[in-house]
Amino acid sequence: MRAVRVKSFGGASVLGVDEVDEAVAGAGEVLLRVVGSSVNPVDVKTRDGVFAGTGELPATLGWDLAGVVIEPGDSGLEVGARVIAMSHQLATGRGTWADVVALPHSAIAPAPRSISLVEAGTLPLVGLTALQTLEWLAVAEGERLLITGAAGAVGGVALQIAHAKGVKVDALVSSAAHIEFARNNGAELVTTDRAELKAYDAVFDTFGAFVTDAVVDEGRYASIATQAGPVPDLSARNVRTTVNQVHESGTDLRKLVSYVDRGAVRPRIDSSYGVQDVQAAHRRFEQGGLAGKVAITL
Ligand SMILES: NC(=O)c1ccc[n+]([C@@H]2O[C@H](COP(=O)([O-])OP(=O)(O)OC[C@H]3O[C@@H](n4cnc5c(N)ncnc54)[C@H](OP(=O)(O)O)[C@@H]3O)[C@@H](O)[C@H]2O)c1
Known part of the structure; x- marks a missing residue:
């Protein structure tokens, strides 16, 4: 499977789309196929090495996830269910910019029904x-x-x-x-x-x-x-x-989803890039003057 990784710190050119071993779900985890994500300031800081020393290299980047369930484990979710999640990549090393990601059930919620998974992938963090x-x-x-x-x-x-x-x-x-x-x-x-x-x-x-x-x-x-x-x-x-420091929470994501499905929170996308163009996505993000999120699709 593909994963966006950094092997050394620096500008957008250090981002590589690598072939890596398929993710495997552990106890209490759900295996997810990623459809949408987005760039957040923390991804750029991590790539730059601002947090050097807090994790190992190579590191897979990405905090946001919208996708579908491949293996539900004991979560009670259906195979194929549309879900969203936030992965605290800095704390756990579990980056979401990969074809397949395993995350704890407690970090996952059903995706909003009223928007696409690409739009939903811009919202979790x-x-x-x-x-x-x-x-x-x-x-x-x-x-x-x-x-x-x-x-x-x-x-x-x-x-x-x-x-x-x-x-x-x-x-x-x-x-x-x-x-x-x-x-x-x-x-x-x-x-x-x-x-x-x-x-x-x-x-x-x-x-x-x-x-x-x-x-x-x-x-x-x-x-x-x-x-x-x-x-x-x-x-x-x-x-x-x-x-305040953000933390993973499926419970809080459910509250967010209810605002989205009532039309109270609307995704706002400046631009969208396929994962193979992740370097261009970072360059757009760093250019500034954004009117919304920079989405990444897998
Ligand atoms: N603690 C946590 O858990 C946590 C979680 C998420 C994010 N963050 C951090 O929170 C910050 C915001 O994240 P974000 O994703 O919302 O970033 P963002 O989209 O860049 O939002 C920052 C906003 O602040 C505005 N701004 C910057 N300087 C300003 C000034 N002097 N006067 C008025 N407005 C100003 C920016 O305007 P312009 O775009 O025009 O500059 C932009 O609209 C980042 O530093 C991020 O790393 C922390």
């Missing part, structure tokens, strides 16, 4: 990050939430989920080009000017903006920008802070 961070923030209907980077991949899904929950969401975006997307997906105030941001019950910071003056005393502030370091200490104002 960003969707779980959005859901799990919103759950940490515990934003309730009627509360005021600020999302920084709200037109980005995680920010865009978080915006749609929060809007569907009845939360009042404002958005900080990088440029005027992103304003329409944020407005169309439920944001009230959309701005590029940090000075306009005030009195939020909760802040979901996707890029390390650290707009800490924008959160109310006794509010909540979650960043997902691990590379930007910790959120400044706001304990004197009784603001709870975290740098």
